[in-house]
Amino acid sequence: MTRVRFVQRDGSEKCVELDRDVSVMLAAVRNGVSGIDGECGGCLDCATCHVYVDATQASSVLPPSDEELELLSAVSGERRPNSRLSCQLKSLAAIDELVVYVPETQS
Numbered sequence: 001m002t003r004v005r006f007v008q009r010d011g012s013e014k015c016v017e018l019d020r021d022v023s024v025m026l027a028a029v030r031n032g033v034s035g036i037d038g039e040c041g042g043c044l045d046c047a048t049c050h051v052y053v054d055a056t057q058a059s060s061v062l063p064p065s066d067e068e069l070e071l072l073s074a075v076s077g078e079r080r081p082n083s084r085l086s087c088q089l090k091s092l093a094a095i096d097e098l099v100v101y102v103p104e105t106q107s
């Protein structure tokens, strides 16, 4: 089972287990991770689930779809090369632990 480590801007961390077929966004919301809003429920309609995937792991996850790339242009925090919408991060069984950083703002 994949574990996701959410790192806040102040350095605090929270680790959650990621059930199969559950997105990183949903795991965050269900476990009360601060700073991941997921307002649209994962429909690629809000960009409030923005995270930065650890740079060393960016190539370990599937690349973003064209739709995700388009919505990433609407994130309110700084967009970086490792920016992802966490509702699109799932099926990570091959990864023991994914580290994601929560941006300064979501909206």
Ligand code: FES
Pocket (backbone or CB within 6 Å): 025, 037, 038, 039, 040, 041, 042, 043, 044, 045, 046, 047, 048, 049, 071, 085, 086, 087, 088
């Ligand atoms: S939860 Fe809305 S785009 Fe990810």
